[in-house]
Amino acid sequence: MTHIVATVGPACSSREVLGDLLKAGVDVFRFTASKTPVAELASLAEEVRGLAGDVGLPVELVLDLPGAKLRLTNEAYLDLADVSELVLRFDDSPSDLTGPVPSLGVSGLGPGDPCPQVGDLVVIGDGEDALRIVGQTAGSCRAVPLTTGVVGIRRGISFPGARDAGGAQEFTPYDLAGLRAMTGSPFDAVVLSFTESADLVERARAVLRESVREGPLPSVVAKIETAAGAAAADEIARSADGILLGRGDLLLDTGPVEFHAACCRVLDAARAIGCPVLVGTQLLTSLAVGWLPHRSELATVSELLADGVAGLMLAEETAGATDPVRAVTLLTGLRDRYAPTTVRTPLFPSHP
Missing domain, CATH: 3.20.20.60 (Phosphoenolpyruvate-binding domains)
Incomplete structure (x- = not known):
């Protein structure tokens, strides 16, 4: 059956x-x-x-059970059709989707784990949406959306060099x-x-x-x-x-x-x-x-x-x-x- x-x-x-x-x-x-x-x-x-x-x-x-996985911390949906640039913060902080440049926190990054580099592709969820990293500072990155979907609540992310979950x-x-x-x-x-x-x-x-x-x-x-x-x-x-x-x-x-x-x-x-x-x-x-x-x-x-x-x-x-x-x-x-x-x-x- x-x-x-x-x-x-x-x-x-x-x-x-x-x-x-x-x-x-x-x-x-x-x-x-x-x-x-x-x-x-x-x-x-x-x-x-x-x-x-x-x-x-x-x-x-x-x-x-979720296991070890990098996840966004947003508690509300984010429509990428209205976003030209956003910030990813890898410090497990809450997301802030207000303002012209939304900020998405990322949880699950361990000490010493790498952040994405300029030019890297960040895939959201099961591949529904993607971002391109265009700038990097200590603990955060600037990214531009490559798709126009709606990012769901606390979706997982992946990128080259990310810790193997x-x-x-x-x-x-x-x-x-x-x-x-x-x-x-x-x-x-x-x-x-x-x-x-x-x-x-x-x-x-x-x-x-x-x-x-x-x-x-x-x-x-x-x-x-x-x-x-x-x-x-x-x-x-x-x-x-x-x-x-x-x-x-x-x-x-x-x-x-x-x-x-x-x-x-x-x-x-x-x-x-x-x-x-x-x-x-x-x-x-x-x-x-x-x-x-x-x-x-x-x-x-x-x-x-x-x-x-x-x-x-x-x-x-x-x-x-x-x-x-x-x-x-x-x-x-x-x-x-x-x-x-x-x-x-x-x-x-x-x-x-």
């Missing part, structure tokens, strides 16, 4: 929309901890669990606290971002064993989103309870030419040993701006369904789109056509 995973965000945080998503076919809700405290997400997850019980539908709840393979204090907070939470599984080894999965499981004194352990899902993670997909698949193929950061790390090969390595490794694999990032995002989805999206999603992937994860399609139910309804229709099933099975069975 291919499960439909919906990411919870501003567009679908009301009881009414969450209920509509359940009825439209959502099997799993993903709660991202990159922008919202874990305790707040756990409270919302409890509400979703109760809502699913009210409508008589099964649901699984997943907490996605997955390289250290150490839990951030925030992620470690999130793992420990799984105790007594409603979440069925936890996602580890930037997984590049089986060791990270085992260390996460050890933290969970220390924290969860009674009852089943939550499942551990390894998000593979770097070239190193794809190269180690065999060992990761043998250790994890599931794999989330994070295509957004993976493309940024591999580049466009090697991207498809990396995706195939992950899918093949998971399929070889029967490890459930979920695929996410930009499955049906064209619905946000158009009535019909892009033909390439339809082809990719239909092929993944026919191949029997364990789950397809909607992100912006449900978290930020104007009509999240529409994307789920289409995905359910595609599933009924290309991966029909009469038995609804759990994605993450309980672990003793």
Whole structure:
């Protein structure tokens, strides 16, 4: 069975929309901890669990920990169409979007980590927008936008020479606290971002064993989103309870030419040993701006369904789109056509 995973965000945080998503076919809700405290997400997850019980539908709840990643600190959207120049400050300071030259703070830069250089390209999010560095001072850079999109809240960034987010393979204090907070939470599984080894999965499981004194352990899902993670997909698949193929950061790390090969390595490794694999990032995002989805999206999603992937994860399609139910309804229709099933099975069975 291919499960439909919906990411919870501003567009679908009301009881009414969450209920509509359940009825439209959502099997799993993903709660991202990159922008919202874990305790707040756990409270919302409890509400979703109760809502699913009210409508008589099964649901699984997943907490996605952010890992180490450079992120903007803006708490409001920034329309680049109105910006000719902006400042990036790498000191974790708040962003200031007022005035003729907006200032965007960047969090996650460690001591000694390099800032971008003049001429470097800074990519925002999953590649939706880009900036060119035109000036540099101590701890900050001036940049000009190369695109005219709208920068979302606390989006990730990448640039040449940036610290490898997955390289250290150490839990951030925030992620470690999130793992420990799984105790007594409603979440069925936890996602580890930037997984590049089986060791990270085992260390996460050890933290969970220390924290969860009674009852089943939550499942551990390894998000593979770097070239190193794809190269180690065999060992990761043998250790994890599931794999989330994070295509957004993976493309940024591999580049466009090697991207498809990396995706195939992950899918093949998971399929070889029967490890459930979920695929996410930009499955049906064209619905946000158009009535019909892009033909390439339809082809990719239909092929993944026919191949029997364990789950397809909607992100912006449900978290930020104007009509999240529409994307789920289409995905359910595609599933009924290309991966029909009469038995609804759990994605993450309980672990003793």
